[in-house]
Amino acid sequence: MRVRFQISISKSHLTSTRVPLHSSAMGDFLEFQDISKHFGSTRAVDHVSFGVKKGEFFSLLGPSGCGKTTLLRLLAGFEQPDSGRLILDGEDITALPPHKRPVNTVFQNYALFPHLTVRENIAFGPRVAKWPRSKIDDAVAGLLKLTQMEEKADRKPHQISGGQKQRVAIARALINKPRVLLLDEPLAALDLKLRQHMLLELDLIHDEVGITFLYVTHDQTEAMSLSDRIAVMNNGHVEQIGAPAEIYETPVSGFVAAFIGDTNFLDGRVLRIDEEDPNYCLIEVAGLPEFVCYNDKQKKPGDLVHLSIRPEKFHISNEAPKSRSGSKNAFRAKVEDVIYMGTLTKYWIRIQNHRLAISQPHGRFLLDEKPPRWGDEVWIWFHADDGYMLDRFNPSEADQAAEVETAGRPESRV
Amino acid sequence: MSARHSRSPAIITATVLLFFYLPILVLVLDSFNASRFAGQWGGWSLHWYARLFQEPAIWNALRNTLIVAFSATAASAVLGTAAAFALHRWRSRLQKVHYALVYTPLVIPEILMGMSLLLFFVALHVQLGLVTIFLAHVTFCISYVAMVVLARLQDFDFAVIEAAQDLGANHWITLRRVLLPMLAPGIAAGSLLAFTLSIDDFVITFFVAGKGSTTLPVLVYSMIKHGATPLINALSTILLAVTFVVVSITQRLTEE
Numbered sequence: 001m002r003v004r005f006q007i008s009i010s011k012s013h014l015t016s017t018r019v020p021l022h023s024s025a026m027g028d029f030l031e032f033q034d035i036s037k038h039f040g041s042t043r044a045v046d047h048v049s050f051g052v053k054k055g056e057f058f059s060l061l062g063p064s065g066c067g068k069t070t071l072l073r074l075l076a077g078f079e080q081p082d083s084g085r086l087i088l089d090g091e092d093i094t095a096l097p098p099h100k101r102p103v104n105t106v107f108q109n110y111a112l113f114p115h116l117t118v119r120e121n122i123a124f125g126p127r128v129a130k131w132p133r134s135k136i137d138d139a140v141a142g143l144l145k146l147t148q149m150e151e152k153a154d155r156k157p158h159q160i161s162g163g164q165k166q167r168v169a170i171a172r173a174l175i176n177k178p179r180v181l182l183l184d185e186p187l188a189a190l191d192l193k194l195r196q197h198m199l200l201e202l203d204l205i206h207d208e209v210g211i212t213f214l215y216v217t218h219d220q221t222e223a224m225s226l227s228d229r230i231a232v233m234n235n236g237h238v239e240q241i242g243a244p245a246e247i248y249e250t251p252v253s254g255f256v257a258a259f260i261g262d263t264n265f266l267d268g269r270v271l272r273i274d275e276e277d278p279n280y281c282l283i284e285v286a287g288l289p290e291f292v293c294y295n296d297k298q299k300k301p302g303d304l305v306h307l308s309i310r311p312e313k314f315h316i317s318n319e320a321p322k323s324r325s326g327s328k329n330a331f332r333a334k335v336e337d338v339i340y341m342g343t344l345t346k347y348w349i350r351i352q353n354h355r356l357a358i359s360q361p362h363g364r365f366l367l368d369e370k371p372p373r374w375g376d377e378v379w380i381w382f383h384a385d386d387g388y389m390l391d392r393f394n395p396s397e398a399d400q401a402a403e404v405e406t407a408g409r410p411e412s413r414v
Numbered sequence: 415m416s417a418r419h420s421r422s423p424a425i426i427t428a429t430v431l432l433f434f435y436l437p438i439l440v441l442v443l444d445s446f447n448a449s450r451f452a453g454q455w456g457g458w459s460l461h462w463y464a465r466l467f468q469e470p471a472i473w474n475a476l477r478n479t480l481i482v483a484f485s486a487t488a489a490s491a492v493l494g495t496a497a498a499f500a501l502h503r504w505r506s507r508l509q510k511v512h513y514a515l516v517y518t519p520l521v522i523p524e525i526l527m528g529m530s531l532l533l534f535f536v537a538l539h540v541q542l543g544l545v546t547i548f549l550a551h552v553t554f555c556i557s558y559v560a561m562v563v564l565a566r567l568q569d570f571d572f573a574v575i576e577a578a579q580d581l582g583a584n585h586w587i588t589l590r591r592v593l594l595p596m597l598a599p600g601i602a603a604g605s606l607l608a609f610t611l612s613i614d615d616f617v618i619t620f621f622v623a624g625k626g627s628t629t630l631p632v633l634v635y636s637m638i639k640h641g642a643t644p645l646i647n648a649l650s651t652i653l654l655a656v657t658f659v660v661v662s663i664t665q666r667l668t669e670e
Contacts, residue, residue, distance in 0.1 A: 078576055098579040105580045111573035115595045125581040128591070176582065 029054035029212055030075075030180055035084035037070055044070040045081070046236035052180075052214060052229075057206050059215040059223040062233035063259070063401070068216045071233075072182050075214065077101045088179055104173035105182040109189055110165045112157040118168050119144070119153040125176040143171040146205065163194045167201075174209060183215045187222060199225060220260050224248070232256045234397065248310075252391045254398030257308040264356045265398060266307040266387070270299045280384055283307070287352035291329035292384040299389065306393035311359040313386035316347055318372055320379050330381035335372050347372065349380060356380070438654070445647035452644075462648040472649065474626075475633040481544060482619075482629060483612040486551035491605040493552070494559025495597070501560065502567040519557040527554065528621030535622060542624030550622045551612045558611060559604035562668070566600030599667045606664040610657050 028051025037045040045067040052058045060068035073079045075086060077098035086094045093101055104125070112121050122143055126136045144150045147167035152160050157168070166186060173181055186202070187195045203226055206213050217223050223230050224244040232239045232247060232255075240252045251257035254265060268285035274292060281295040283305060299305055315321070321330050336355065337348035347358040358380060372378045440452075445463070449456025466472055497516050501509070519527065531550045532542075540546060574596070578588040594601075616631040623632055630653060637646050 076576075076580055078579075097584075098576070099582045099584050103580075105577070107573050107577055109571065109573060111571060111577040113574055113577070113592055113596075124578070124583075124591075128578075128582045128587055172577075172581065 028052060029056075029089055030214070031085075031087040032071065032075075033085040033087060035071070035074060035081045035086070037067075037074060037079060037081050043236045045074070047084070048236070048238055049084075050231055050238055050241055052212060055210055055212055057203075057213045057215065057226055057228045059217060059227040059230045060233055061217055061220060061223040061230050061259075062239075064218055066233040067236040068218075068233050069184060072105070072184055072214065072216045075101075075180070076103060076105050076182055102176075102179040103182055104176055104178035105184060106166075106169045106173045106186045108185045110157075110169040112165055112168055112172070114157050117154050117156055118149055118160065121157070121168055122171045122175055124172060129176070139175050143175055146174075146208065147171045162190050163198060166190065166198055170202075170205065174205075174211070178211060180212045180214055183213060185217055186215075187217075187219075195222075202226060224260070232259060234259075234401070250388060251308060254306065254308070254390055254393040254395070255401045257388075257390060258398045259401035262311050262357055262359075262402075263308045264311065265393070266309065266354070267393075268305055268307065270295070270301050270303045270305060272301050283387075285354075287354055289331060291331075291387075293387040293389070294385045295389070297389045297391070306390045307387045308390055309356075309382060309387050311346070311357040312344075314356070314358040314360075314380050314382050316349070316358050316360055316372055316378055316380045318370060318376060318378055321381050328381055328383055329387075330379055333378055333380050335374055335376045335378055338372070338374050345371065349378065441647050442651050442654070444644060445651040447644060447647075450644065462644045463652075465645055466648050466652075469645070471628075471633060472630075475628050475630045478544060478547075478627055479613050479629040479631075482547050482551055483609050486548050486555050486612045487605050487609045489548075489552050490555035490559050490608050491601055494556045494604060494608070495563050495601050497556060497560040498563035498567055501564055502570075516557055516560050519554045520561070524615075524617040528618040531618065532621040542622060543627045546622040546624065547619055547627060547629065550618050551615060554615075554618070555608035555612060558607050559601070562604035562607060563597060563600045566597055570596065603664045603667040606660050606667070610660045610664075614653060614657060 030052040032048055032050050035045055035048045036043070048067070048071065060071055062068050070079060074081050077093075077096060077100075081094065084094075085092055088102065113124065116124065119140055123136050123140050126139060131139075140153075141150075144153050147170060149164060149167055149171065152164060157165060160168070166189075169186070183202075187198055190198060199222060202213075206226075215223070215226060227244055229241060229243055230247055231241045234255050240247055240256045242250075247256060248260050251260065251263075257263045257265070266285050266288070268283045268288075271282040271284045271290055273295070274280035274282065279295060280292050281299060281301075282290050283293045284290050285307075293305075293307065297305075316333075316335075321328060331351055333349040333351045333356070335347055336350050339346040339348075341359075344359045344361050347360065349356050349358060444452050446458050446460070447456055448459035448461055501513055501516065506512075528550070531546070531553070535542060535546050574592055575588055578592045583591060613629075614631050615629075616635060619629050620632055620635070623629065628636070630649065634646055634649060637643065637649075
């Protein structure tokens with residue numbers, strides 16, 4: 001047990017995770033160029049620019065009212081931007097009415113036509129476009145098969161279940177072979193089990209059809225598990241765009257760090273650069289012993305820093321860490337609360353005025369160590385690479401994001 | 415408290431129902447009465463129905479009634495549906511006023527409407543006739559259609575309109591393939607209601623009818639004035655039957 005906590009994370013691997021199957025690394029297929037949209041005096045979308053690659057599964061993630069649904073509706077053509085341009089495959093589609101745009105939408109509450117059967121619902125688009133009858137029949141049959149709705153093809157929407165409605169909505173939107181498929185919180189109306197099931201199906205359908213997906217959700221688990229890339233939105237602007245791991249591990253702002261998963265924030269100041277390795281620096285936080293942190297932001301002595309340290313990056317034990325290399329930061333702390341959660345145990349610990357959340361898989365403790373208990377004086381430690389410096393930190397935004405995140409899933413869209 | 419139910423509700427209900435329907439029942443029975451006099455039963459007969467079909471005045475009145483009913487229904491179906499839409503979709507400060515304006519004809523005393531319409535037509539020197547009856551009927555039929563369609567719109571999910579546009583349908587196709595089919599039961603129910611109200615409207619029609627534009631209800635009234643003949647009973651029974659059929663279709667449609 002010499003080098004038990006040998007950690008060496010290269011920061012570069014984070015940016016290259018999950019390269020989408022269908023993407024060629026060329027330019028952006030879909031571009032939002034400096035889009036703004038106001039509703040009355042409310043700024044729903046505020047000078048937003050970003051691009052989506054061809055074949056990508058791209059998510060817009062954020063709390064309600066962050067502007068993600070507005071962006072989707074702007075792309076579908078249901079709203080007109082106050083300024084900015086929408087470019088799809090090199091073509092400016094900003095001025096096109098909804099029925100002329102090569103995109104289709106899966107609506108939150110399905111919006112199936114109640115007076116038409118499943119089959120007629122799916123065939124709606126091609127019929128409007130006046131495809132030949134045999135071609136319509138073939139396409140509908142193919143999609144009924146893809147969505148496993150063959151047996152229910154002649155039912156009306158009120159005769160099928162929520163999950164089945166969802167599939168019909170997807171089939172109906174896919175039949176026109178849209179350049180981009182827009183999904184507006186498609187799983188929000190389903191219960192948990194069904195949601196998990198549809199999550200897998202969506203992933204499979206995306207792989208199968210190879211169409212670019214633009215997915216709007218407030219649920220970080222959905223976005224994390226499905227997306228090639230995620231745009232985290234807040235207050236009408238994009239906070240960060242990146243692969244799920246990138247957003248989780250290297251959040252740019254306090255908002256992103258708190259909205260995606262749990263985290264601990266520490267405010268401090270750079271004391272000095274590490275003599276042995278200039279990539280690291282010593283940080284001073286009031287109430288804590290000074291510690292080492294990876295200095296990827298090239299901070300200089302005296303600079304203020306805001307650190308985000310995820311609960312699972314901490315280790316907690318009744319005993320002192322066995323090896324104490326220079327990059328391992330260990331503190332004495334007191335356990336204030338212990339929450340056993342099955343797959344892991346959550347600890348709330350206190351060091352002077354700091355209250356930190358730590359989560360720990362507990363198999364190890366149960367086997368060869370006595371797990372820390374309420375009131376215990378313990379050791380906690382984390383690796384210098386696991387403290388992440390945020391570019392931006394706004395305490396009220398971070399609080400708000402944490403609240404939304406811990407409040408669980410709101411079931412309705414606002 | 416005794417567990418036995420009191421009998422008085424049943425008795426009251428029976429009395430009220432009797433009061434409602436006994437006169438109508440007597441009228442219907444009398445229309446099959448072979449005797450000329452309402453007091454005595456002369457055996458079953460379709461005599462009065464046969465006579466009915468030989469009266470040119472009745473045929474003329476029937477024709478007028480149907481012309482007015484169909485045209486007024488058609489016009490108010492279109493206008494009423496449009497009104498319901500305007501009331502539902504747009505939110506302006508005047509919306510409450512608009513609603514009141516559409517709703518008011520339902521509660522205004524008919525005699526007042528009849529009189530004011532008559533004065534209006536006379537002031538404008540409009541020749542009283544089928545056209546004035548048609549216009550008068552449209553004024554109150556619009557309100558009924560609008561109210562029924564509005565009720566349908568309350569639980570209408572407008573996302574389907576966006577869904578249709580999203581799938582490539584322009585405004586016209588959306589209207590024809592999605593909006594109208596979905597609203598059809600409501601529009602039909604409102605129209606049938608308007609139709610029944612139009613065929614048996616008396617008060618307003620009485621005011622605005624001119625020479626040669628007598629409708630059935632007005633004719634019934636004038637026949638009664640010249641002595642109640644069993645002919646009226648037969649005519650009323652037919653009107654009753656038609657109204658009953660139309661109303662039950664309306665109910666079927668609104669229940670769906």
